[in-house]
Amino acid sequence: MPFVNIRITKENGEPTTKQKEELIAGVTELLARVLNKNKASTVVIIDEIDTDNYGLGGKSITKVRKENS
Numbered sequence: 754m755p756f757v758n759i760r761i762t763k764e765n766g767e768p769t770t771k772q773k774e775e776l777i778a779g780v781t782e783l784l785a786r787v788l789n790k791n792k793a794s795t796v797v798i799i800d801e802i803d804t805d806n807y808g809l810g811g812k813s814i815t816k817v818r819k820e821n822s
Contacts, residue, residue, distance in 0.1 A: 754794045754795070754796065755784050755788070755790045755794070755795045755796065756796045756798075757780050757784070757795070757796070757797045757798070758798045758800060759776060759780070759797065759798070759799045759800070760799075760800045760802055761799065761800070761801060761802065762801075762802050762803075762804055762814070763801035763802060763803050763804075764803075764804055768799070768801070773799050776797070776799060777797045777799070780795075780797050781795045781797060804818065
């Protein structure tokens with residue numbers, strides 16, 4: 754059973770529900786086409802990471818982006 758975990762930042766209203774549906778369908782199709790995996794047993798999980806919940810250089814990404822804009 755293929756298991757794919759996508760991690761993406763959650764910001765500016767994205768990813769939308771439609772975008773997540775497209776990611777799930779696209780990854781499932783890719784595994785079926787390239788690796789001949791069964792779509793029915795392919796698991797795709799999307800983790801949305803708030804920019805306050807990870808950091809770079811000792812600062813949250815939210816703060817880093819504010820400082821660089």
